[in-house]
Amino acid sequence: MGGIISCCGTADKEYQPLLADQERQAVAALVKLFETDTRISFYDGPALQALTVLAHSDVHHLQLSAATAFSEISEYDVRAVDREALEPIVYLLQAAHADVQQAAAAALGNLAGDTANRRLVVELGAVQHLVRQMLAPGADSQINAVGCITNLAGDDENKLRIARSGALPPLVRLARSRDLRVQRNAAGALLNMTHRAEVRRLLVDAGAVAALAELVQARDDDTLYYAATALSNIAVDAEGRNAMCALHMLVPQLLSALQTRHPRVQAQVALTLRNMASDTHFQLHIVEEGALDTLLPLLHSPHMPLAVSAAACLRNLSIHAANEAPIVVAGLVPELLDLAVDAANPDMQCHAIAAVRNLAANSGDKQALLDAGLLDRLGAALNTKCSQARAELAAAFSVFALNDQLWRPVVERGLCGPLARLLRCGHADAELSACLALGALAGRRSEAVEELLRLWPRGLRDGLAQQLTESASDAARSAALWLIAALLAGRPGQARRVLTADAALLAAVEACAATREPSKPWALLPAIFTGHGTEPADDDSTTVASTHEAQRVQSLARQILDQIRDSS
Template sequence: MEDADMASVLCDNCSQLLKGFPAHLTKVYREFKQKLRDVFSELPQCTCFRIAPEQSLLKRTSPKFPSLHLLYDNGTPLFNRESLQALTRLAAAENADLQMTAAMYYLHLSHQLKSPLPNAFMEPIMALLLSSDLDVQKTTSLSLVNLLIKNNVCKDLAIEMGMLVPLLELFQSGDGTAQCHSCACVVMLASSESNIDVMLVDGIIPLLVLAKSYDPQVQQNAAWALLHLTQSDLSTRILCQAGAIPVLVLLLQSSDSEVQFCSCTALCNIAAIQEHHPVMLSIGSQYLLKSLLTLMSSSVQKNSAQACRCLHTLLKNVLIQEQLVELDCVLPLKALLKTSTPAWTEPAITLLSALSAHPPNNDVLVSEGLLNDIDQLLHRHTSSSVIITHSCKIITNLCGTSVGQQAVMEGLCLSGLLCALLSSALGDETLLQVTSSLNHLMSLGSFKSRLSATLTSEQISRLVTLSGKNNSQLSYNCAAIISKLEMTEGMVQLLRPHYITMSDYLLVFLQKKDVKFQQLVITTIFNLKKDGDFSCLLVNSELNVQLWKVYAQTEETRRLLEMIQPLSPSSVNP
């Protein structure tokens, strides 16, 4: 039926109201509901809605068309047969204004609905998505976005009804808003594992095309959609098979910071699956690494931090580590260490920690002055477990060479570690890293004297307290540090107040079956006996009794071993 034929059924007043109704879309939302009530309260007062001539679009088998105001009457249930019939007829109308009436109802409903939408009410949505009017499609797709976000519609049913087809067609509409809504719908429908194959096979190519758009908003929407499709291994594999990696790498060069963030995060998710690394690294001449390094220098800190995370994920490949150092990655990473926000510093220190674990990189890291920045971090971020942990790892790794040891000696790393030792904000796992690093330094001859001369009474107390903790490795580390201290007159004065407490934890260690704890006790006692006060305390103590028990057991073990005369290790393993 022609639009003119339908229009002739209505009076001028009603026609004007319906034609002007789409203009209300531009109003602010607080006026929206009131305008709807005004329109639908006025329309039923006209006689043209109470007559049913044969050519009327609203004439059906039902003797009377339900009053439209019932759809917005707060006293009427939203989901009844009359409402469904009205929506179905409006959605099927050839007049775009009538279709928009239904579309606006669904938009209102999508904001207010707090329960699942009955399946029967999905049919009008499908009809509206197939409308030839773009405004109707945009309004309806936005309604669908809202309903999907709140899980108010069945995703499987939406796919079975064929909603994917009009949504994918909206990709090609050229309208940024329509593309945004359709992208969002596709992403959320793809989150259903039963639909993901169908969704991606038909939807990924249009998304990749949109990602190359020159329109920043369209590109942003497509990048956002691609990011969300990398949330599962299955969808990630399908994306990569469809050629998403080169597109995402190109998006790193976008002038839009949000597009950069989305593409970088998507690549980070893809890099988590190592089988994708060859494709990621085969693009151009180290193009991905160079792009990520450029992004790492971005003024947008969340982008630079995300670039660090992506590079760290790629570091499972040793070749990548060497290439990064060759590409001068240390300078931008050091710049990130100077930020005051731990959330931006942590990804950079984590990446540097991974690089320092590869010995060929260490000379470069030392020559770039990395240890000076670590000094500052240890003093500035005393409550960040991530920063403290990786700073300790870097110090330990870089001390593997004489150049690195010299750099640690000349810097403030030692005082930084002792500062972290006193932090009450750190948990046992972080303190384990701190004490492991200190114990490692104590095993290096050049640090023993310096640490012994540096320790304060507060730090000694902390080491003694931690030596008595239930965490075996942490207590071992702290006791090991104490066992290596030089018994100078000043150190003896610091240790004497703790002799009884130390005897208690040494007794516990001696009763352990682990030989390394027993050996640590012997080493500690040998060192502490240089002070006559400790020797006096040891006489007739329970610790001394237990020590003789261990001695007797050891002698018995030695005697038994002499009986069997075990072979030398060299003869067993020639």
């Protein structure tokens, strides 16, 4: 606190004749407080009253004393404060002198480290003054103003207010500053702004994507990390990915960073590529630029977040059918299968399983997958205790069941039994996917149906009954009924005898048939997982889909009952 005593002391000696009585009293009060009480609070009481007087002074040194005091105090004493404590600091942002503005911005930035203060600072109108400070020529002014904006943007409501205040163009401009400190702070502020969808769209319009892409080449790892994370968030939206498509050097620059930077930065760069690879253009472009050879060694990184991020990136790259051959040639299939059966890291395991599932979902020869031990290794993994891995494995087998090369080996290797056991594993997604896989196999109407009817008393029946009577999901009931219908279609006589002898299961089917009006024939069969991600539906389409699923339940149940009666 030496700065304020010196300033106040100087003001008291040299400028005392020019000071108003109130100002002289404020200086004297502060000096006395320093001399008598080292534990005073500057956010309330006499100290705040005195600082408020100095903040509103027309004398530069007094304003600077107040701003310096608030800045220094807030470095070690950050807490929730009230409007009375913040108002003089916000007022100091409007001072005529840059050094006063800088100190005030630093103080507000420090206090914005407490979440309770952030919204109040914005409500007091601080942002418009910080924007003006960002436009000032001095690097120190820019650093403090941007740092304050960064902390204020930690509040979700503030993000939109800041974006609409005119702050985005200055932030984008400062991201291109030659001063590395300004660059870093601007990248951090832009990153905080990307956590809200509406703001991401405004950032794209403000040209932030190009500015952040330039920072991918920054020498400073923190700056690169902030820029890559911001780009990763922007890539969540199709609009953001479209803006990135015009930046032809972005992917090569990211791949360069993926090889040469600190593992923490590499991990984030891999996640950025993963999000960009939600788009078919980038799925191809990233592979064409040599990403597979770069990602392969990263799967074995001792820095686990990097290894997981590399696996997540491969998961999205595997979606595009044209990437299947390069992935096979690069030797990634055995690597992915090793990870798919390794329960040491569930996140990496799930990404690897999903990548293999995506490869199986693509058209083309699957012999390379079979030769690598696809079904034997994933079949053994079906006994995993990890719920999320079970769900991913079941989803993979629902894809294998649809493939002309893979479905028969699934049956021949006795994998219908483990899939049937998943119907009662306690994980809704795994149960649904397993039911869909078995239904797809039953649709083959050959030895698959015989195998499933053999498993009927060995767990399949009880699993289906649970889906019909205990599941809260119409999709699960629909899948169970679809499987029963497929069994009836494949072996009508044998399946009908099994069903008619089971009064409890028939009662469950009858209960499903009585729930809703039947749907049109084209909406009867449940969707099968294709292995590829889809955009989430909005509220209206989700409601429509739920209605159709409920109608499918009733229609399938009525079809089953009609078929049983017609055969009687």
